[in-house]
Amino acid sequence: MALDDTKRDFKVIGQRVVRPDGIDKVTGKAQYGADLILPGMLWGAVVRSPHAHAKILKIDASEALKLDGVEAVVTRADFVEQKGDNFADNLDNIMAGKKALYDGHAVAAVAATSQRLANKAAKLVKVEYEILPHVTEVDEAMKADAPVLHEGRKYTGAPAGSGPNVTHYQDYGHGDLDAGFAKADMVIERSFKSEGVHQGYIEPHACVANYNTDGRGETWVCTQGPFMIRDFTAAFNGFNISQVRVTPSEIGGGFGGKAHIFIEPVAAALSKKTGRPVKMAMTRSEVLRATGPTISGHIDVKIGMKKDGTITAGYLGMRAQGGAYPSGTVDMATQAAFAAYDLENVKSEGWNVVTNRPKEAAYRAPGAPLGVWGVESVLDELCQELNLDPMEVRIKNAAKKGTKSSYGPTFDDMGLLTALEAAKAHPHWNAPLDGPNKGRGLSCGFWFNFGGATSVSLQINSDGTASVTEGNPDIGGSRASISMMAAETLGLPFEKVRTIVADTNSIGFNQETNGSRVTFAVGLATIKAAEAAIKVMCGRAAKIWGIDEEAVDWVDGAAVPSGPNAGDFPPMTLAEIAKVAVQTGGPIAGHHEVTADGAGVSFGVHIADVEVDPETGKTTVLRYTAFQDAGKAIHPDYVEGQMQGGAVQGIGWALNEEYIYGADGRLQNDGFLDYRIPVASDLPMIDAVILEIPNPGHPYGVRGVGETGIVPPLAAIGNAVSRATGVRMTKLPMSPPTVLKAIS
Amino acid sequence: MRFEQPKTVNDAVSLLADADGLTRVLAGGTDVLVQLRLGMVEPDLVVDIKAIPGMRDITEENGGFTIGAAVSGAELGEHAKLVAAYPGVVEGMELVGSTQVQGRATLTGNLCNASPAADSVPAMIAADAIATIAGPDGPREVPVADIAIGPGKTSLKKGEIITSFHLPARPANASDAYLRFIPRTEMDIAVASAAVNLTLKEGKVVAAKIVLGAVAPTAVTVPAAADAIIGTALDDASLDAMAKACEAACNPITDKRGTIEFRTKTAGTLAKRAAKIAFARAGGKS
């Protein structure tokens, strides 16, 4: 695709316009998942297994149903059994079948006339369990004699001879590792271990389902994927997709965790059974116990380096768990691990194993932070041992256009070297670290980025404004960015465009808001939809002027004759054309449906300064700077916001966040008091430096920026703490007790 | 659930004394309401004491202070004389929660919730604070140290409420300090904590009280730690001895918030640091 557009002077793109959803959000007007109340509405509550692993022998809801105001109970028997792993596993996850597979696994649900009553009824549902031995730790779960989660299930992806819980193996790489290590002046091998971490979105999952007993109805829900909710809700309840209309609410964060199905088909089942609207909202405890943390596990890394900093070979192996159902996220960890480097000899391999933990859900660049943490930690240690500048070593080995990546594809234009050079020249990198117990860490990060199936429609209104309809919930300010791209293309000011996120009946299919895809793919489809409308408008001007359609160009929001030969007419503005649209042939609109390719890889570089209290092991982040290639920053505030948010989540992951399981297999810290995400006062201002190396795959050069920011922090902080303490950190989180133990 | 807001201490006491079932006194409500919402308790009667005259007053008498049971953390922090006399007590209370929580949370609730990690309790004990209690058998005065008897348990009898605390008048060159350890910077529960109250004469410690939090079922007073610094100007050796005495007095558990090892070591570290702060506040020069 031509990149000429990226060199032009943009009028709207690149401005920091006021976010259109901002006022509603700060005044409390915005409607989130739990905000909808309908006449006659019931309230739902889920009965959850207190056991990590148990056979469900019997469910007796008679006591609950005796309560006045308790209207319905559903169990697995109320859902349609599914074929195919994805649908079958998701159904089993949202409503257990023969076994409960983790603490918090749903086994039944009730609907009643108040939340209090529903909660009370849920406690009265008697579930008879036969408790089974459980396993929550990766290496334990991999053993041949481990408790088996899915008896008799054969995993085609597992290597021969694996234990009964191993679901998957995959490797990547090229070259000859042994030859590479032989050429090295130094080889370092380290084993790392991470704990489960949750996305930690502020808004718990919530929905209102309003169905008739005939299977026609609506769901209102906070989600990253209304079409995904629609398809699962229909399948699990035996509805026809066309009868299910899903409207996404405003969303209080998701980070991948809301790209999955949980309570929504359950609310629909309760609604279908009662014929009344049913609201369900999770508590924080339910969110932590039963929705997706990301994968965790053990990572072994071995890297060889020459005295001059050249990496001669790199190996990474990861043994991961993704909860109670098969997961392939480990592949993204192993593919991303070495992606930042141009290597002759590289291999990464990963295993997945099922454990008695909640089903893994996507989390911002799923898997990548872990693989990159391992690699960047060992690289840093090699730099320390060989007395090399960690920045120069990264620059020396950096992948660039034409590099055959460690996971296969050959890279196109990309911004890693630009980001490294910018970091090297930045005052942060060059500032002295004064005082003892301080350290500076550096890390690169990579994410694939994604395009995906996308539909946009755009109408030109009679007053010269434009309305854009899209189907991807706006998590990071995308309605503003999409309006900006529409305005830029049409030649309108930003204020004359409004973008809404529509329900699933009002727009064509869209994949979820994930994979850093929305500004890229929805933006691309918006530009195409605007171009389609422009074509119509040029046609109308041609008709009015009585000249050929091809002889009309679109310049600065107006139709103009393409040259002196075309005729001499003054420009006809969008508003003028729109005003007479009905008389000149009908309403003017454009739409575009595409599976967008060319998302373009994304790289970032982070620098962290920390101070470690040698007497308590507590780490304070003193200064933090993130560099990232945005291709073209449509709305720089939102790009910075993504970089800062990613960095902060990564810092939380690095320092304090962890799923803590007791010996009984129950989650010990199912609240934000003990599941410690960072609070504002824990952090310095995260400095965000945007770099713009246009993505050839997008008309304006856009590259997704949503995920890469969480990839470098684990190693940036880990390397900083290791340098501050003089001890290499290999365990996450680097919480005070862990660090104190390591240094004393 | 019944909710009452009596106007007198006697009414509050009789409501509680006569009630069947589970009762809760509501001071700031920052523990009670959270427990209600989490479904941890479902009291039959809640008695709000904030409408009782005097409950929200701080009065100064002969250099000492009487603090009403419903005085909030924010109100404590705005009382300049109290802050000057007992900076450690005030800073302990001010660590509780956030700005919003500070507008409500009280010393009384913090004490009667009886969490081993309660932030205002160690400094109150170190300050020799006395609680005034009203009850069906009349009023009594009890050292704060004797109120909490285990996690979630107090020595208050049915129908008894705390009406105020008294902090005694201070000699010259006396001060206090409180420090807690949390993995974050706020909105967290102490993993270990230490309060130090001391009096100086001619640059040396002549009286001291050291109390640790979150390292045992209730706050622990450590006389051996006080002995280690009495007679000194907090030289390194005496501070180390004090920290050792603190470590020896710890009886913590390992849980999601910290290990035995970590809590023990950190209690000693915090006691040292708090002692230095209290020493400097009392006018000591090291």
Ligand SMILES: Cc1cc2nc3c(=O)[nH]c(=O)nc-3n(C[C@H](O)[C@H](O)[C@H](O)COP(=O)(O)OP(=O)(O)OC[C@H]3O[C@@H](n4cnc5c(N)ncnc54)[C@H](O)[C@@H]3O)c2cc1C
């Ligand atoms: C967001 C948040 C953060 C917090 N952070 C901290 C923290 O950092 N450190 C900390 O220590 N605590 C913390 N807390 C806990 C709580 O705020 C404190 O314990 C607070 O001091 C309780 O005071 P209150 O007046 O709100 O108590 P209430 O909730 O009103 O009462 C607490 C208990 O005391 C009893 N009670 C109250 N008044 C009396 C009385 N007059 N006589 C007898 N019994 C009485 C009640 O029955 C109840 O059992 C936090 C709470 C929240 C919600």
